[in-house]
Amino acid sequence: xxxxxxxxxxxxxxxxxxxxxxxxxxxxxxxxxxxxxxxxxxxxxxxxxxxxxxxxxxxxxxxxxxxxxxxxxxxxxxxxxxxxxxxxxxxxxxxxxxxxxxxxxxxxxxxxxxxxxxxxxxxxxxxxxxxxxxxxxxxxxxxxxxxxxxxxxxxxxxxxxxxxxxxxxxxxxxxx
Amino acid sequence: xxxxxxxxxxxxxxxxxxxxxxxxxxxxxxxxxxxxxxxxxxxxxxxxxxxxxxxxxxxxxxxxxxxxxxxxxxxxxxxxxxxxxxxxxxxxxxxxxxxxxxxxxxxxxxxxxx
Numbered sequence: 001x002x003x004x005x006x007x008x009x010x011x012x013x014x015x016x017x018x019x020x021x022x023x024x025x026x027x028x029x030x031x032x033x034x035x036x037x038x039x040x041x042x043x044x045x046x047x048x049x050x051x052x053x054x055x056x057x058x059x060x061x062x063x064x065x066x067x068x069x070x071x072x073x074x075x076x077x078x079x080x081x082x083x084x085x086x087x088x089x090x091x092x093x094x095x096x097x098x099x100x101x102x103x104x105x106x107x108x109x110x111x112x113x114x115x116x117x118x119x120x121x122x123x124x125x126x127x128x129x130x131x132x133x134x135x136x137x138x139x140x141x142x143x144x145x146x147x148x149x150x151x152x153x154x155x156x157x158x159x160x161x162x163x164x165x166x167x168x169x170x171x172x173x174x175x176x
Numbered sequence: 177x178x179x180x181x182x183x184x185x186x187x188x189x190x191x192x193x194x195x196x197x198x199x200x201x202x203x204x205x206x207x208x209x210x211x212x213x214x215x216x217x218x219x220x221x222x223x224x225x226x227x228x229x230x231x232x233x234x235x236x237x238x239x240x241x242x243x244x245x246x247x248x249x250x251x252x253x254x255x256x257x258x259x260x261x262x263x264x265x266x267x268x269x270x271x272x273x274x275x276x277x278x279x280x281x282x283x284x285x286x287x288x289x290x
Binding site: 030032033049050051052054055058059062115123124127128138140141142144145148149 | 200201202230231232233234235237238241242244245248261262265266269270271272274275
C-alpha cells in the first residue's frame, strides 16, 4: 500500500521566497476568512476552483493563528504567496511547531489502511483526527484534504512552525 | 458569510436538515449544539441537504462526521443529498464521501429512506 505522509525538509525549494508576495497577519481568529479572501482575490479565477482554493488557504491560516500562535494577537503569522502559473504559499507562525506530526502520519497510515481494506468500522473511528490539543471545533480533516490538494508538495521546516505548499494546474485548469 | 440549518420533519423518525451558506469554523459550535440536541431527541434518520451550501471547511466537515458517528452509536443513519461544487470536492479529497450514501437530491434520499 502506498500512502502519502507529512514531511519535514528544512531546505526544500518550497521555502524559496524569491518572487513571492509577503504580508504579516496579526493572530486575530475572527478575521481568518477575511485575511484569506484578501489573498485569494488576487488569484486568477481559474485557480479558485469555486471556493476550494479559499478553503485550503483558510485552513493553513487557521492552523497558524489558532494552533501555532494560540490566538495571541501579539504574535504574527508571516505569509508568502504567488499565483504565477501555479499557487505557491508559505506560512510561518511563532508557535512551538506541529509536535504531533509523526503521530498524525501514523494516524493517516492506519486510516488509509482501513480504507484500502474496506474496514468500514475502523474507518469510521478514524474519520476525524484528534490530538491532545484538539478542541470540539477542530475538524481533523484539514491535513488530509491538504495532502491531496497541494499536488506539488507540502513541507514543514525542522521546527514545524512553517509550511510550504504548491498546487500545479496541469492539463489545463481544473474547473468544477 | 452566513449559515443556517433548518430542520424539517418529513416523516416519522426522519428529518431533513437544509444547510444554507457557509458551514465553517465560526458556525460549527452552534451547528453541533443544535444537531446534538436533535439527535438526542430520538431521531432515527437524518438527511443533510447540501443543495444550498456554498462552503464547507474541515470544521464543518468534522461536524457532519460527528453527527454520523453519534447517529451510528444510536443505530441511526445519516445520508447526504445535493452535494456539489466545492463542498463535494472537500468530501472527495478527504474520502469522507465513502462514509455516506449520497443522493442527487432530497427527494431521492427520502425515497430511499422510506
